[in-house]
Amino acid sequence: KGKVIVIDPGHGGEDPGMIGMKYETMEKELNLSTSFYLEDELCNRGARVLMTRTKEEERPNLSNRVKISESAGADAFVSIHYNSSEKNTSGILTFYYSETKDRPLARAIENRLADSIGLKSNGISFGNLHVLRENDTLSTLVELGFLSNAKDESIVRGSDYQKKAARAIAKGLEDYFSK
Template identity: 30%
Template sequence: MKRPAGIPNSIFQGIRHFLKYKKHIYAAPLFFLTAAGCIILIAVLVYNRFFSVSGEAVQMDLDQSSYDFSDTVIVIDPGHGGKDPGATSASGVTEDVIVFSVAQSLKEALEDAGAQVILTRSEDEFASLDQRKVDGDLFISLHSDAMDDPAVSGFTTYYTHPEQKAFAESINHALDRRSYFHNRGVHSMNYQVTWQLDYPAVLVELGYLSNAVDDMVLNKTRYQNMMVKGIVEGIDDYLN
């Protein structure tokens, strides 16, 4: 180890002695600091790759795909709304805001594919469960739940009647191709918004806002657009 110019020899020798004979003092902290730095760097790179990129690129990818939903009436039901905000996320954003954002993007994508789209509520409107009974060809109710256990994560697809199961499976399978979350599967449940309809209808829990990771990701435009693309692909798989 050569002494750099400008550093007194006594100081240089002291540093050299410390580095050579005191490794037990600095080696472990240096290792953990280096490992922590690498973890932070990887986390930043992953965040920038998946969550910080503008949703514009994803939307362009969606527009480039060829879908034809002409003569198909699709009802999109953004859960809750108005006086009923639904679940509150760990970051303070309510369920009704998140699902309406997804619903608006989904509406635009489906209309671009030629579908007639009906929203069961406007942005700040409350619609009762009875009011959500709307005639159509396909029905999709969007939600993002919260649980007492913050460890619960993932997306889930529900249906009620046996004739709705195939549609639910198509939506679930397509979302599984797009989502970062654990696929909690397809389940039969007597939710009013699906059992009161006699045509293909599903309720999708896009994630769990009580989970910090689900909350962060669901609030990202890019991820919302990925879910939109998954739902559009699921519709296309079912119809074709």
């Protein structure tokens, strides 16, 4: 409650992100719809939410996404993505960059994502990613399933899964800030 949270729906515009193997689901669309569910969850908890993009056709560059967060003096930055792999990998991955600043938040969110929301969690991992590395804000990036895996894709396409994932992320943020 009272925290300023930046939600960053990955990709957008001419960058669709990953495209699903089976249903050709566009990652940029899943990122945005999941982000809107997360916005609802956070607003219901009394947070103020800023989005780095709110439209399909928008594609802010990576440094602008970070700038939105830093200039707002946000309390946390959460980037939403869906994954791809050459192997038949399945499940969720939560990334942090800074051991001291970011890892505890990634841990808190991953704890909730691991709580049977429909896909298994593969834990937390160091990620050398621009929006985390260049960000002074407490930040994390979640990959909420593999679009390269037909089973994952069929699950993550559903609004039910996206709502569960959004709720889990919101609970993780709540856990982090209330400890």
